[in-house]
Amino acid sequence: WIVPICVVLLLVHAGIASECETAVSLDVPSTTFGSSTLEPATIFTDCFGESTIEQVAWFVIQPPTNTLITVSTCGSCYDTVLSIYGSSCDSLQCLVVNDDTNVPCTSTQCEFSFLVSSLSFCATEESYFILLQGFQGETGDFKIIVEQGATCNSPANNECSSAQEITNSLLPVVSTFSNEFANGGSHFCLGVEESSHSLWYKIPGDIGTFVAHTCEFGTDFPTAIAVFSGACDALQCVASNAVNDNDCPLGLSYVTWCADEDTDYFIFVTGVDGSFGSG
Known part of the structure; x- marks a missing residue:
């Protein structure tokens, strides 16, 4: 039939x-x-x-x-x-x-x-x-x-309040991700705007220079990264790839910042203009 x-x-x-x-x-x-x-x-x-x-x-x-x-x-x-x-x-x-x-x-x-x-x-x-x-x-x-x-099922760390925690003892760490079904937000830091597909990470501070990047070859979409200090309800912009965009391939993100001891840092990885993929 x-x-x-x-x-x-x-x-x-x-x-x-x-x-x-x-x-x-x-x-x-x-x-x-x-x-x-x-x-x-x-x-x-x-x-x-x-x-x-x-x-x-x-x-x-x-x-x-x-x-x-x-x-x-x-x-x-x-x-x-x-x-x-x-x-x-x-x-x-x-x-x-x-x-x-x-x-x-x-x-x-x-x-x-x-x-x-x-x-x-x-x-x-x-x-x-x-x-x-x-x-x-x-x-x-x-x-x-x-x-x-x-x-779809949103990943657990698609909001600041549920950020994936990374301890200093594990650094350096490589984390694979997909932001296709991640919801976004409206946070903004030095020219980087959180889009509709973002993932959050939390790392405790220690004295020294920290780096976060998506420069690995497996990243298949244009990314942006922003780093904040403080708490989720009172985030303070620290750094973003808007001022550190010359250290990895075009469209990917590389951010450095000077960390303070006893300060929590929150990082979001987002897709530029709503783009998504894996990395």
């Missing part, structure tokens, strides 16, 4: 919500069109903790758990920024943010294909809020694409 199968892609012209509390519900998967041009400006706190006033659009999705979800603005006609939040509107927790993606955009609708946003994350909560804003307050016609991918 031959049974015809029909796959339906849901296309929606969206109503706009300028507040989280009235976020427009989107199906998974779906493609949604709209415009932010006529929306009133609202006050909100972005993923970097800065309060701003912009014309934005809020959406909410309820994806299947343990599923890789990709959200993009491919086909939008202005420079977009996407953020994903968990929790609830009265206690939003920024999970990941992306401005300009390096993921190819095949849409020819607009000339801004290199300024669109795309991010992926492993869904573990019941619902997620999507914030669409324009870079430096830009507005325009947008296209939101929500895609459902493979079943």
Whole structure:
């Protein structure tokens, strides 16, 4: 027997919500069109903790758990920024943010294909809020694409609070990793922004110079590394590959820093512009 199968892609012209509390519900998967041009400006706190006033659009999705979800603005006609939040509107927790993606955009609708946003994350909560804003307050016609991918399980060390601990007695240490299903965050250090695929490590300080790098031949995607001191709820930027990028192959990361005794250091390895792979 031959049974015809029909796959339906849901296309929606969206109503706009300028507040989280009235976020427009989107199906998974779906493609949604709209415009932010006529929306009133609202006050909100972005993923970097800065309060701003912009014309934005809020959406909410309820994806299947343990599923890789990709959200993009491919086909939008202005420079977009996407953020994903968990929790609830009265206690939003920024999970990941992306401005300009390096993921190819095949849409020819607009000339801004290199300024669109795309991010992926492993869904573990019941619902997620999507914030669409324009870079430096830009507005325009947008296209939101929500895609459902493979079943995924986030690695244990995809957040600072669950960082993989490395003791000094084990140094030097080589750790293999894959960040494909790792969720990201919004930490920033000296030009390095945490993307939607990041892994965390923790190492106690000792007097001397420390090095962290992804320069081994097995690393198959462009990486960035940032080093922080302190605690997860009060991280202090120490170093990143933005100022140590000449010591290993193009696209990989090499970071050095002077460590202090009795100081914990947290390191994240992330994919540039949301990229992922293994290393």
